[in-house]
Amino acid sequence: MSDDRPAPVLRAEGLVKTHHGEGAPAHAVRGVDLCVRPGEFVAITGPSGAGKSTLLHLLGGLQRPDAGRIWLDGESTDTYGEARWAVERRKRIGIVFQFFNLVSNLSVADNVELPALLAGTSPKQARAEREQLLAELGLTGKERSMPGELSGGEQQRVALARALVNHPPLLLADEPAGSLDSKGTREVMRLLSRFHQRGQTILLVTHDARLASAADRVISFFDGRIADDAELDGGTPPRRSGIAGVLELKD
Numbered sequence: 001m002s003d004d005r006p007a008p009v010l011r012a013e014g015l016v017k018t019h020h021g022e023g024a025p026a027h028a029v030r031g032v033d034l035c036v037r038p039g040e041f042v043a044i045t046g047p048s049g050a051g052k053s054t055l056l057h058l059l060g061g062l063q064r065p066d067a068g069r070i071w072l073d074g075e076s077t078d079t080y081g082e083a084r085w086a087v088e089r090r091k092r093i094g095i096v097f098q099f100f101n102l103v104s105n106l107s108v109a110d111n112v113e114l115p116a117l118l119a120g121t122s123p124k125q126a127r128a129e130r131e132q133l134l135a136e137l138g139l140t141g142k143e144r145s146m147p148g149e150l151s152g153g154e155q156q157r158v159a160l161a162r163a164l165v166n167h168p169p170l171l172l173a174d175e176p177a178g179s180l181d182s183k184g185t186r187e188v189m190r191l192l193s194r195f196h197q198r199g200q201t202i203l204l205v206t207h208d209a210r211l212a213s214a215a216d217r218v219i220s221f222f223d224g225r226i227a228d229d230a231e232l233d234g235g236t237p238p239r240r241s242g243i244a245g246v247l248e249l250k251d
């Protein structure tokens with residue numbers, strides 16, 4: 001059967017990851033196949049400890065799988081070491097985390113411009129990109145602030161600007177609202193939906209089913225495996241975005 005859908009931005013086959021810590025080994029990811037196509041907004045949801053963050057870290061090259069393969073835009077990452085992953089991430093993958101991970105001793109402006117400068121963008125262009133993103137994210141006037149002077153919601157918006165400054169084809173978001181109040185949650189989810197509507201491909205990890213409902217494809221993750229995926233269940237057409245439900249979150 002021919003498949004005339006666009007080629008995947010991200011493809012993974014047979015991913016396995018076991019963490020060896022203090023206690024018994026944690027079999028976090030036990031064999032995952034996944035394909036994310038351009039323009040999709042995919043949510044991976046499941047209970048705490050299911051392995052969602054580990055999977056996202058594997059897909060972003062922040063951790064190495066014990067087995068399995070990952071392709072970015074059709075290119076195998078098999079030969080990538082740490083340095084190459086860092087370069088490819090800068091170009092192709094923006095990441096936002098639960099606790100923002102901003103550089104605390106750099107201003108908002110510098111946090112956002114840094115990945116652009118590291119990717120070889122001219123200072124003038126990096127500044128223009130930063131100005132545009134901060135304006136769009138409602139942060140004009142905060143350029144000289146330090147991250148510690150901002151609310152959680154503002155810090156997450158700065159993190160989003162930083163993640164998107166190089167126009168990566170893929171945005172990975174790991175519990176981006178996990179440390180925010182409901183106002184901050186609404187803001188972040190509204191922004192993710194807005195970027196998605198403009199064509200941004202997004203992979204969101206969340207334990208919160210309400211947030212997952214903002215995506216147009218929801219993958220249920222349980223005990224290191226995909227338990228349910230609309231795509232695998234027969235290519236169900238994307239559901240209408242459930243962002244309205246998220247925006248109704250009460251304080």
Ligand SMILES: Nc1ncnc2c1ncn2[C@@H]1O[C@H](COP(=O)(O)OP(=O)(O)OP(=O)(O)O)[C@@H](O)[C@H]1O
Nearest residue numbers: 019020021026028047048049050051052053054207
């Ligand atoms: N660096 C690590 N060292 C040892 N064990 C780890 C490590 N990271 C994760 N684990 C274990 O792997 C399993 C999966 O963790 P993971 O954080 O991927 O799950 P999760 O679904 O994202 O959970 P949560 O929603 O609580 O963040 C858990 O048992 C966890 O304790």
